[in-house]
Amino acid sequence: MINLNDLPMRIALGQFGELTDEQVAFLKQCGCEDVLLHFPPIPGEKKWEFRDLVLLRARAEDVGLRLICVENVPMRFYDKIMLGLPGREEQLDNMCETVANMGRAGIPILGYHFMPNAVWRTSRTTPVRGGALATSFDYELVKNAPLSAGRVYTEEEMWENYDWYLERILPVCEEYNVRLALHPDDPPVASLGGIARPFRNFENFKRAMEVHNSPMHGLDFCHGCWSEMRGGEGVLEAIQYFGERGRLFYMHLRDVVGTAEKFTEVFVNDGNVDPLQVLLALKQVGFNGFIIDDHVPQMVNDSPWGHRARAWTTGYLMGLLDAVNQMGTLAS
Numbered sequence: 580m581i582n583l584n585d586l587p588m589r590i591a592l593g594q595f596g597e598l599t600d601e602q603v604a605f606l607k608q609c610g611c612e613d614v615l616l617h618f619p620p621i622p623g624e625k626k627w628e629f630r631d632l633v634l635l636r637a638r639a640e641d642v643g644l645r646l647i648c649v650e651n652v653p654m655r656f657y658d659k660i661m662l663g664l665p666g667r668e669e670q671l672d673n674m675c676e677t678v679a680n681m682g683r684a685g686i687p688i689l690g691y692h693f694m695p696n697a698v699w700r701t702s703r704t705t706p707v708r709g710g711a712l713a714t715s716f717d718y719e720l721v722k723n724a725p726l727s728a729g730r731v732y733t734e735e736e737m738w739e740n741y742d743w744y745l746e747r748i749l750p751v752c753e754e755y756n757v758r759l760a761l762h763p764d765d766p767p768v769a770s771l772g773g774i775a776r777p778f779r780n781f782e783n784f785k786r787a788m789e790v791h792n793s794p795m796h797g798l799d800f801c802h803g804c805w806s807e808m809r810g811g812e813g814v815l816e817a818i819q820y821f822g823e824r825g826r827l828f829y830m831h832l833r834d835v836v837g838t839a840e841k842f843t844e845v846f847v848n849d850g851n852v853d854p855l856q857v858l859l860a861l862k863q864v865g866f867n868g869f870i871i872d873d874h875v876p877q878m879v880n881d882s883p884w885g886h887r888a889r890a891w892t893t894g895y896l897m898g899l900l901d902a903v904n905q906m907g908t909l910a911s
Contacts, residue, residue: 580685580756581645583868588861589613590897591647591829591869592889596620603642605886609893613647613869614639615690615829625656626673632684647869648760648829650690650799652677654697661695662728663740671744675751682755688828689752690799692762693741696727696772699765707845711876711888715843716766727772734775741777745791752795759796760828761787763804767839779839780808781817788826797826802857803833803844803873810838811851815860822864830866831873832857832896844874847892854896858903870896 592606593615606614621631632649639646657674659667681689705715752759767779777783788796798821805814821827834850835842847854861870875888 581647581687583687583758586867586869588866588900589869590893590900591615591871592893593617593648593650593871594873594889595884598638598642598644602884603644605890606644607642609890610897611893612643613645615648615650615869615871616646617650618653619649625670627652627677627680629680629683632680632686636684636686646686648688648690649681649686651692652689654695657744658695660744661693661737661740662732663736663743667743671747674748678748678751678757678759679755682757687756688758688760690760690762690829692764693737693778694764694774694776695732696774699771705843707843707876708849709879711846711878713844713876714874716841718766718768718840721771724772727774731773732775734769734777737775737777741787742790745787745796749791749793749796753793757795758828760799761797762799762831763801763808765801765804765807766842767804767808781813781820784817784821788821788824794825797821797828799829799831800827801831801833801873802852803831803835803850806834806851807837807839807842814852815856818857818860818866819864822861822866827861827864827866827868829868830861830870832870833873833875844876846876846888847872847895855899855903858896858899859906862903870900872896 590611591613592611594617595602596618597620619635621627636646657670660670700714701717701720702715704712707713764776764778768776770776805817832847834847834852835844836850837843872889872892875885875892877885878887881887
């Protein structure tokens with residue numbers, strides 16, 4: 580089992596479903612030692628089995644990488660849990676078994692969200708710096724969208740469903756030493772498609788962490804979502820608050836221009852928040868998790884998985900982190 584407390588703040592790579600030979604070479608050439616796998620194509624209609632998770636971990640370790648996190652199980656694993664539908668007890672049993680199997684396989688973090696109707700964007704071809712193509716969101720275009728799940732789900736209902744789930748899954752996380760890392764609602768608006776989105780502001784994250792207070796429960800701090808919430812305001816304060824309490828497990832470091840109701844995703848140094856200040860804030864609170872790029876723009880002649888923009892972003896973040904780590908030395 581990886582001892583997460585022994586690792587420093589570092590840059591990793593993620594957003595891969597599986598590790599192809601090309602992606603392995605890319606990771607190694609970028610100088611990363613950790614990889615996050617996002618929606619990995621593991622067999623299983625209802626849960627992940629131990630042997631498949633061991634194979635996933637071994638694939639990473641065989642090429643000199645740490646599989647530090649698996650992010651997002653298939654929606655069909657827990658959609659009834661999120662919506663409080665009949666059948667959620669069976670899904671809970673399967674999710675508990677999936678978490679237990681992750682712990683047995685030595686995979687220390689499960690990233691998760693609580694968005695039954697997923698991430699929304701209204702464009703994937705918005706031009707940004709130099710003509711690179713990015714995603715954007717305009718609430719006006721979707722405010723009259725049809726109901727995603729047949730009826731309206733209020734915020735109170737979503738909290739009830741969330742509390743029901745966390746009360747039952749967290750003891751399993753604690754038993755098997757698997758950290759559960761919560762991603763914000765994206766976009767962080769009050770409701771989309773008739774389904775309320777509780778994880779859209781500081782107060783609601785504070786409530787989630789206080790009510791479900793466990794060393795195995797923390798945040799996948801998606802910087803872009805936090806930047807969307809108030810147009811960049813409050814991001815550093817949130818890092819300080821949750822970081823001082825040991826609730827920052829890892830970070831998606833992307834950014835936007837705009838606010839939750841209307842924003843465009845941009846290169847990480849063109850957004851609402853200065854990324855240097857973000858890394859300084861992380862260092863100040865003793866953050867020792869990993870940072871990955873996220874939702875990078877498509878650069879000229881890029882691959883479908885964005886290797887050019889990921890290389891640019893990863894190199895930029897590594898340079899910033901090196902500078903931040905040197906600041907104390909230079910000051911002394």
